[in-house]
Amino acid sequence: PRVYVLNGPNLGRLGTRQVDVYGLTSYADLVASCQAVGRECGLDVEVRQTDAESEMLGWLHAAADEGAAVVLNPAAWSHYSYAVRDACAMLRGPLVEVHISNIHTREEFRHHSVVSAVATGVICGLGVDGYRLALIHLAQRLSEEPA
Ligand code: DQA
Numbered sequence: 001p002r003v004y005v006l007n008g009p010n011l012g013r014l015g016t017r018q019v020d021v022y023g024l025t026s027y028a029d030l031v032a033s034c035q036a037v038g039r040e041c042g043l044d045v046e047v048r049q050t051d052a053e054s055e056m057l058g059w060l061h062a063a064a065d066e067g068a069a070v071v072l073n074p075a076a077w078s079h080y081s082y083a084v085r086d087a088c089a090m091l092r093g094p095l096v097e098v099h100i101s102n103i104h105t106r107e108e109f110r111h112h113s114v115v116s117a118v119a120t121g122v123i124c125g126l127g128v129d130g131y132r133l134a135l136i137h138l139a140q141r142l143s144e145e146p147a
Helices: 027-041 053-066 075-079 082-089 129-144
Strands: 002-007 044-049 069-073 095-099 121-124
Touching: 002 027, 002 053, 002 129, 027 044, 027 129, 053 069, 053 082, 069 129, 095 129, 121 129
Parallel strands: 002 044, 002 069, 069 095, 095 121
Antiparallel strands: none
C-alpha cells in the first residue's frame, strides 16, 4: 500500500534548524529512514516537503482521491491552517499526525493543533522516531484492514 509522508514548512531545514528542539537528523536522513522503514514493512512510501500551503493542499487532495494513508507533519500550519485541516478531513485512509517536538511543553501557541481532531492518531515529542513509529503502525493497520 501507498503511504504519503508529507512535511510542512521549514522541515526541509531539519538538521540545522533549532537542533536543540528538532535534533541533528537532516531532512535527507529523514527521507532515507522513512524509505528504509517502508521497504522493511512492505509499504510504498513517498516522502515530500513543501513550504507552500497550496502545494500541500494539492498533495492531500491527491491522497484523498487515491484513498491513501498519510503521515503528516503540518509544522506551523498545525496551529492555524483550517485549509490544511479541511483537506485532511477529506482523506479516506488513516492519517497519523507527527510532531518531532512535544508541542505541549513549548510555547502556548503550539499547544493546540487544528489538525488533530481529524487525525486518526497523533505522535509528538519522540523526535524523528515518530515517523518510523507511524509507518510501522500503518503497515500493521493496513494489513489488518485492507482499503
Ligand atoms: C513541529 C512543531 C510545530 O510547532 C513547528 O511549527 C514545526 C515543527 C514539530 O515537528 O515538532 O515546524 O510540527
